[in-house]
Amino acid sequence: MSSSRTSSSRFEAASRTAGGPRSSRAIQRVVIRVAAFVVVVVVLAVGLPARRGWAQLGGLPGVPGKAAVALVDVNTADEATLQSLPGVGPALSKQIVAGRPFASVEDLAKVKGIGPAKLAALRNLVTVGGAGRSAAAAAPATTIATPPAVVAGARPAVPSAVTTIPKATIPVVPSAGLPTVPPAPAAPAGGGSGPSLATARESAARSASKLPAGVKVNLNTATEAELEMLPGIGPVKAKAIVAGRPYAKPEDVMKVSGIKQGIFNKIKDAITVQ
Secondary structure, three states, X not given: OHHHHHHHHXXXXXXXXXXXXXXXXXXXXXXXXXXXXXXXXXXXXXXXXHHHHHHHOOOOOOOOOOOOOOOEEOOOOOHHHHOOOOXXXXXXXXXXXXXXXXXXXXXXXXXXXXXXXXXXXXXXOEEOOOHHHXXXXXXXXXXXXXXXXXXXXXXXXXXXXXXXXXXXXXXXXXXXXXXXXXXXXXXXXXXXXXXXXXXXXXXXXXXXXXXXXXXOEEOOOOOHHHHOOOOOOOHHHHHHHHHOOOOOOHHHHHHOOOOOHHHHHHHHHHEEOO
């Protein structure tokens, strides 16, 4: 009996020295802890990027109060979508639609009913796109014309002197064969019984109407002015002579009313019908 107890005690001592059942349980605990650590690392490695992605979209799926929120484009959204924004009702949504396009979110302050407080509440919930950005990009740039450079030391152009050309003196050529009209005689001083101015002009006209010697007037072709140069022929008789054409011989002129033998005797040597 003693020998068997001695051998079993020795076996237990050898088992403790080699690790025995106790060491195997410890190994199992270590393996379980290592496996749990690996699982945690894998979960963290896979879950954190996904968590960050959902956070960037505005919230996490399945988490109350963390729903993803999409920005509302104030240039393209309809009135119903605009009314989903805080503080925006039917009237204000119509004002926003009427005020399009908006080049920036700050332009919403121009809408009647949107003050600084409401703009601050909407600033992170809205965006501007579409027509607003296109209109801002298409706005033509203001071009300022650059004045021409002035060269230092350059003298301005001086207009050349204008040469004054004297007016050409046109000689007065008297009508061929017509005598110059003499000046009318001056009226006597003191209003005497001398000839009047009208009488002086009439006598000057008669003297100017005399034909030069040897010149004859054709009754069939002469003008009224040429006929009036005949003695005793005035404007009325000249018109009558022209109206009575043609004339076969000079004596036919006496058929004209107002021209009788006496006047014919004065003009017979100065008229012709050829």
